[in-house]
Amino acid sequence: MTKKVLGRVDKVDFPDLNLNTIDVKIDTGAYTSAIHCSKIREEGQKLYCIFESKGHPNFKxxxxxxxxxxxxxxxxxxxxxxxxxxxxxxxxxxxxxxxINLTLSTREDMKFPVLIGRQFLRHKFLVDVDLENQSFNQ
Structure with a gap:
């Protein structure tokens, strides 16, 4: 299997979350992937949250x-x-x-609302830090 090459940042869609063209940072130093969310609450056997970030208009x-x-x-x-x-x-x-498995995190102060870590990248992609938006541009 030939692995696709990602750059250090990209834009992706999360169809189940109705989030499109979301800026993500590809981080081979992180094991897990994380997504910014707010107003997290647990009620009974359900988890509620909102995905929004002031600096990212698509992330709402x-x-x-x-x-x-x-x-x-x-x-x-x-x-x-x-x-x-x-x-x-x-x-x-x-x-x-x-x-993908995503941990819910407060990333409001971060440049990217989503961080993609090694656990997801493994066996699927190679990362070339000189590149950007490889998936988005195809």
Whole structure:
């Protein structure tokens, strides 16, 4: 299988979340993938949240409800451990739909609302840091 080459940043769609042309940072230093969300609340067996970020006009959703979710420990680059919600959804790269695990995170102060980590990239893509928007431009 020939792996597609991604650059250091790209734009992708999350069809299950009704989010399109979303800026993502490809981060081979991160194990997990993360998505910015706000107003997270758990009620009964459901998880509610809103995907929105002031600096990214395409990154805006109504409240999304997840029936299936879990928790995972994530260690940041500074060594801090955080327990986060984890969801499963789909993402489109190069016109192909893939399943992806995303941890829910507060990334309001970050340049990109979504970070794509090694767990997802593995066995699918190579990363060339000199490139940008490879999936989006095809």
């Amino acid at each position: 959703s109504d409240e999304v409800v997840f029936d299936e979710y879990s928790y995972t420990d994530v260690k940041s680059s500074n060594g801090h451990r955080e327990n986060r919600y984890k969801i499963k959804t789909s993402v489109i790269f190069f016109g192909k739909k893939y399943k």
